[in-house]
Amino acid sequence: MHNFTANYDKILDVLKKLGLESENFLYQIRKPKLTDLRLIAINLTSEYMSIDSEHQLFRILPADIKLLIERSVYNRRKRRLFTYMERIRKLLAEKFNDSEKYFIVDSMPLEVCKLSRSSRSKICKETDYALPNKGYCASQKMHYYGYKPEFDYNKAN
Template sequence: MDYLHQIRKPKLRDKQLIAMDLTSEYMGIDSECQLFRILPASLSSKIEQSVYNRRKRKLFSFRESLRKALVKRLNKSEHCYIVDSMPLEVCKLSRSSRSKICKEQDYSLPEKGYCASQSSHYYGYKLHAVCSAQGVIESMDISPACVHDINYLKDIKHQLRDCTLLGDRGYL
């Protein structure tokens, strides 16, 4: 079954493209250029790199639903989760006033924040992640750097119920 309704029938089906994307991610390949260098000719002749990238972006929601189904199955009997955050620096603090990165939309503006574990200030975002004790990532979210860790707990309290959630002092 193909998820995207296309006028011309593609040589590479959507399921094959998602499988190729997941396999490359599992292998640690994070660049399409690198992927297309090592692909066998039988696959690389079926799709161009730019078409692969465009279709991969359009299939993100289907890939995400597959990820959620896998996580649900893998974490079915899990009652203990670990939550933590890390800084995502956009640029050095000294360049923050001149930086134009991620400033296209008002809701996605980077902010100045403080990372206690590194004892440093930074400009950017904060990545929050929740994973099971087995290491399966349950959810991830990006917030402005100034958002305190405790506020992320308010966001995920509807996702996780009747479980133990372990975090560092930032989540107290």
Template sequence: MNNFETNYNKILKVLKGITNKEQFLRQNRQPKLKDIELIAINLTSEYLSFDSECQLFRILPEFLKHKIKRSVYNRRKRKLFFAIDFLRNEICEKLIEFENYFVVDSMPLEVVKLSRSNSSKICKEDFFSAPNRGFCASQNMHFYGYKIHAVCSVEGVFKSFDISKASVHDIHYLKDLKNQFSDCVILGDKGYLSADYQLDLFESKRIKLEVPMRKNQDNYKKQAYIFKKKRKRIETLFSQLCDQFMIRRNYAKTFDGFKTRILSKLTALTLIQYINKFIFNRNINNLKINIV
């Protein structure tokens, strides 16, 4: 996994097999490093857990290093957010083409410690995208930053995700699901328990939201064990994002940089799943594994 050039060539070859486009940005002067190559560098660094650009440019092969400067790399990477998201969606559609069971959950993304939240200027360039304080019930902690809301298939492929302020309740993310899903079953924890939302999702898009009931509710009925077991898949994915992809370690100073880092990590994870399934025919969730 430590040979950057070999892994880069493998990932670039896979990306070129997914799309024929090599340039996504309109530029007056043709850059030496193509957009698809820059995205391949980005995803390779995430796969190899190089989340620091300073460290990345130390180990970057010479034939790539002379094509782009570090500051230009950072700016172009942020501008290519839409292209990275396009590639992630293309890969995702190939992995879960006929899936109709999904899992929804959220995870806290701390930007700075609470004690530094008042003096911190990270991601505060715009009010609507600025971080704030929130509470994570599963970890019983207050934090300052954002939440990532995500939906994955029962096999473990992220279908959809969004980033919100830390104070936004999980249940509000269900409003977005009506525009992205239909005729399916979505499993959630007790944080998504709402009879009104369940009825609205079913009547509008035939989405059945399966949420365990609280024991003090009228007509309490224990949820089937298979649903509880399948719901753990997204928790495992979140753990892998924290461990291998270090999603909770933040070096970004702006919200554009922050959201690009999050998207890159999710795309790298999905790409490794694609390689596992279609190239090596092995378990898609074996992420700490050689791809060359």
């Protein structure tokens, strides 16, 4: 989905169903126009949609939300709400873990350096257990020199 408003509404609905004590977590003298829960929903929506830039986020943010908070205030409050966001992430993870028996782990290789420099590279070669490997990632259609997380199916069962 590329529609920010639709994604935001779904994420906000899930957050409201978590049963949190209130929509504002931080003590503030003046009641903010945009609640902390809605700010967290905006942040989670931007992460879900892979919006890395705050500038990009505020360009696509709907006008009704943009009127409630300005960019500098959003950034400051987002940093102050970090511990609450982590707590919400853990609650969501626990909710997913309770209902599912199997999980699919999709990983992307972490490239240490370009393949052409791999023979000269001294990165992570000090210890044997940290040696990077050469490999091929079919989904990215690329050869890489680095790390790709392995999933041991025997340990999962």
